[in-house]
Amino acid sequence: MARTNVTAPVPKSDPLRFDALVVGAGFSGLYQLLCLRDRLGLSVKVLEAGAGVGGTWYWNRYPGARCDSESHSYCYSFSEELWREWEWSEKYPGPPEIMRYLNHVADKFDLKRDIRFNTKVESAHYDEKENVWRVATHTGDTYTTQFLITAVGCLSTANVPDIPGLETFQGKWYHTGHWPHEGVDFRGKRVGQVGTGSTGIQAAPVIAETAKHLTVFQRTANYSVPARNGPLTAEFKQWIKDNAEEIRNTMHAAVNGHPFLLSETLALSVSPDEREAIYEKAWETGGLRFRGAFRDLVTSNEANATAVAFLKRKIREIVKDPATAEKLANIDHPYAAKRPPIDTDYFETFNRDNVDLVDIRADPIERITPAGIRTKSGADYPLDILVFATGFDGMTGSLLKMDIRGRDDLALKEAWAAGPRNYIGLQVAGFPNMFMVTGPGSPSVLCNMPVAIEQHVEWITDCIAHLRSEGLTRIEPKEEAVESWIAQVNAAANATVLPQAKHSWYLGANIPGKPRVFMPYAGGMAHYRKICADVAARNYEGFTLT
Ligand code: NAP
Numbered sequence: 001m002a003r004t005n006v007t008a009p010v011p012k013s014d015p016l017r018f019d020a021l022v023v024g025a026g027f028s029g030l031y032q033l034l035c036l037r038d039r040l041g042l043s044v045k046v047l048e049a050g051a052g053v054g055g056t057w058y059w060n061r062y063p064g065a066r067c068d069s070e071s072h073s074y075c076y077s078f079s080e081e082l083w084r085e086w087e088w089s090e091k092y093p094g095p096p097e098i099m100r101y102l103n104h105v106a107d108k109f110d111l112k113r114d115i116r117f118n119t120k121v122e123s124a125h126y127d128e129k130e131n132v133w134r135v136a137t138h139t140g141d142t143y144t145t146q147f148l149i150t151a152v153g154c155l156s157t158a159n160v161p162d163i164p165g166l167e168t169f170q171g172k173w174y175h176t177g178h179w180p181h182e183g184v185d186f187r188g189k190r191v192g193q194v195g196t197g198s199t200g201i202q203a204a205p206v207i208a209e210t211a212k213h214l215t216v217f218q219r220t221a222n223y224s225v226p227a228r229n230g231p232l233t234a235e236f237k238q239w240i241k242d243n244a245e246e247i248r249n250t251m252h253a254a255v256n257g258h259p260f261l262l263s264e265t266l267a268l269s270v271s272p273d274e275r276e277a278i279y280e281k282a283w284e285t286g287g288l289r290f291r292g293a294f295r296d297l298v299t300s301n302e303a304n305a306t307a308v309a310f311l312k313r314k315i316r317e318i319v320k321d322p323a324t325a326e327k328l329a330n331i332d333h334p335y336a337a338k339r340p341p342i343d344t345d346y347f348e349t350f351n352r353d354n355v356d357l358v359d360i361r362a363d364p365i366e367r368i369t370p371a372g373i374r375t376k377s378g379a380d381y382p383l384d385i386l387v388f389a390t391g392f393d394g395m396t397g398s399l400l401k402m403d404i405r406g407r408d409d410l411a412l413k414e415a416w417a418a419g420p421r422n423y424i425g426l427q428v429a430g431f432p433n434m435f436m437v438t439g440p441g442s443p444s445v446l447c448n449m450p451v452a453i454e455q456h457v458e459w460i461t462d463c464i465a466h467l468r469s470e471g472l473t474r475i476e477p478k479e480e481a482v483e484s485w486i487a488q489v490n491a492a493a494n495a496t497v498l499p500q501a502k503h504s505w506y507l508g509a510n511i512p513g514k515p516r517v518f519m520p521y522a523g524g525m526a527h528y529r530k531i532c533a534d535v536a537a538r539n540y541e542g543f544t545l546t
Contacts, residue, residue: 016141016142016143017043017145018143019043019044019146019147020042020043020044020045020147020464021044021045021133021148021149022036022044022047022151023048023124023150023151024046024048024150024152024153025046025048025050025052025054025151026054026056026057026102026151026153027449027450028055028453029046029055030111032044032151032461033046033114033115035458035460036149038109039461040468045114045115045116045143045145046111046114046115046116046151047119047121047143049118049120049121052117053102053103053112054095054098054099054102055151055153055156056153056155057099057102058099059177059178059179060179060199061095061180061181061183062177062199062202062203063183063203063206064202064203064344065094065095065176065179065199066092066094067092067094067098068227068287068341069449069450070092070258070259070287071091071093071097071232072088072240072247072259073247073259073451074448074450075088077244077247077451078458082105082108083240088101088232089232090229090232091229119137119139120137120138122403123402123403123405124136124402124434125403125404125405126405126407126433128407131433131473132145132146133146133434146473147433147435148434149435150398150399150436150437150439153398154392154438154445154449156177157392157393157398157401158175158178158392159175159393159510160175163367163368164368165369169368169386170370170371171384172184172384172386173386173388174386174388175390176195176203184385186207186212186385187210188212189212190213190372190382190384191212191214191383191384191387192214192215193207193387193389194365195217195219195389196220196221196222197391198341198342199391200216201346202343202346204216204346204349204355205344205348207387208355212354214349214354214355214356215355215381216350216355217358217365217373218358218359218360219360220338220503221328221329221330221331223308223331224341224343225283225286225287225311226286226343227286227342228284228286247259254525255524255525255526256291256447256448257447257450257525258288258292258448259448260289260292261292262292262295263278263292263295265278266294266296266300266303267293267294267296267300267302267303267306267307268300268302275294275306281293283310288340293307294307298334298336298496298497298498299497300497301334304335304336307335307336308335315328315329318351319350320351321350328350328357330359332502333501333503334500336497336498337498338503338506339445339506358381360375363375363376364376368386372386390510391505392505393514394445395519395520396440396508396514396519397511399412400412400416406431406434412431415428415429415430415431417515420439420517421441421482421486422441422485423482424442424532424542425440425441425442426439426442426459426460427477428476428477428482429478429479429482430476431476432475435460435463437460442520443520443522443525445506445520446521446522446525451525455528455529459532459533459536463475463536463540470545472546473546474546475545476544477542478542478544481541481543488523489518489522492521492522492523493522496522498522506520
């Protein structure tokens with residue numbers, strides 16, 4: 001990657017004028033700032049809505065929140081020194097430890113001085129005549145920049161369902177994605193939790209520990225595999241330090257950027273007994289490694305069905321009340337077609353006396369009353385606290401919330417009216433010099449995020465270095481390259497079972513009115529990395545450079 005100073009920073013006569021503006025100070029924004037400022041010598045400002053660094057981890061501090069990538073892979077790998085000096089305490093760290101890590105990175109590389117916190121970007125308009133972006137914030141400032149990089153995360157815009165009567169609720173309600181930093185005291189309270197995705201599955205066991213009573217309102221039943229979290233041993237911590245390169249190479253070779261490869265074995269190539277033994281072992285290992293038990297789990301419905309049968313049987317074995325077990329095991333989609341959650345005692349939680357499950361597919365929520373939730377059948381569930389673990393307007397929500405306008409005042413909202421359209425997930429036609437980090441059309445959420453982020457940030461940095469060293473000022477994709485990429489994104493998705501989950505946020509199906517398009521690139525991170533490298537090597541094929 002390019003590390004030389006390509007040009008001197010622009011004169012600082014206008015304090016709001018920068019070479020590059022980055023939106024968001026999570027994993028992506030921090031590394032993008034470091035690359036552009038310290039490796040290319042650009043003037044850079046990061047605008048961040050939160051009061052600190054951390055992105056998704058700044059906001060998602062709900063009970064039970066944990067990373068589902070193994071800690072030694074959920075970090076940056078660009079700096080050997082950083083890799084060696086940081087020690088994770090657990091296999092799956094929670095927000096406090098991840099926040100400590102990101103603050104450590106920000107302090108080590110002196111990043112905070114170029115981040116403006118508590119600043120929401122409201123609009124970004126491209127001025128073709130001057131070839132700059134004008135970026136307005138809620139504080140009334142307007143920044144000017146040549147390059148605009150959105151590092152807004154894939155899951156940052158909370159989805160609070162529009163259920164009638166919420167405003168009449170006399171208790172307190174929270175969305176997990178905007179959890180109060182001071183925490184919530186559930187002691188002595190009757191709590192209702194709506195949502196059983198990765199978040200709800202992590203939250204319910206922890207809420208149940210202190211709440212007087214917890215009612216989980218389940219619309220779509222979900223698979224989950226035990227995380228098997230625990231402290232890292234001294235030997236493992238040393239192994240991480242000593243094997244940085246090998247771990248990195250594995251993450252780069254892996255389909256999903258994790259520090260392990262999928263098995264080479266096909267699920268139906270072994271006898272039922274052998275398959276069962278492999279699943280048992282994977283269940284004991286736990287976490288997302290279960291997904292790697294067989295190579296074809298997400299590419300063959302027949303293979304997937306064997307995992308489905310195993311996982312549903314586990315639910316029925318764990319949950320003692322047969323009626324509750326049936327509701328939990330009544331799962332309508334292939335395993336891993338929705339992001340596969342991992343848990344600590346999720347199904348076991350339903351064996352507690354203070355926890356009930358309500359199937360709101362069978363008996364939907366009719367309204368929220370001052371006292372709690374009422375379902376269509378007329379059943380009332382009195383509640384003191386309501387927790388919405390109802391997910392996000394994923395991948396596009398945070399981008400479309402800003403009024404982004406490209407050439408000829410074209411709004412991104414309009415350009416994406418039928419779903420996100422871009423080239424290799426990085427740039428949108430008609431929006432020159434705007435780059436997205438882990439946007440739709442890239443592996444992003446199907447990948448261990450830091451691995452996807454480092455690849456994007458480094459590609460963008462190299463691209464900007466190339467433009468500047470060649471005396472070029474503008475890059476944007478050609479419409480035919482966008483068309484061709486969309487066809488590849490669709491083909492990659494259709495080669496898997498992923499689009500078969502009707503209620504998946506991967507498809508935008510969780511947000512009323514959102515176009516139903518499979519958004520992430522499912523062709524694998526390793527393959528995608530090669531595509532991006534080839535595009536750059538062929539003089540940015542598919543882009544117009546001027
Ligand atoms: P999610 O997967 O979208 O799940 C939202 C849940 O809320 C679903 O059960 C959904 O039911 C339900 N829901 C949504 N709107 C509803 C409504 N109007 N009425 C009733 N139920 C409703 O969201 P999430 O659990 O927050 O997870 C989102 C993503 O964040 C994950 O897929 C993962 O990528 C990431 N995440 C990662 C971790 C981790 O690293 N460990 C933890 C949490 C989240 P339907 O399925 O029927 O729509």
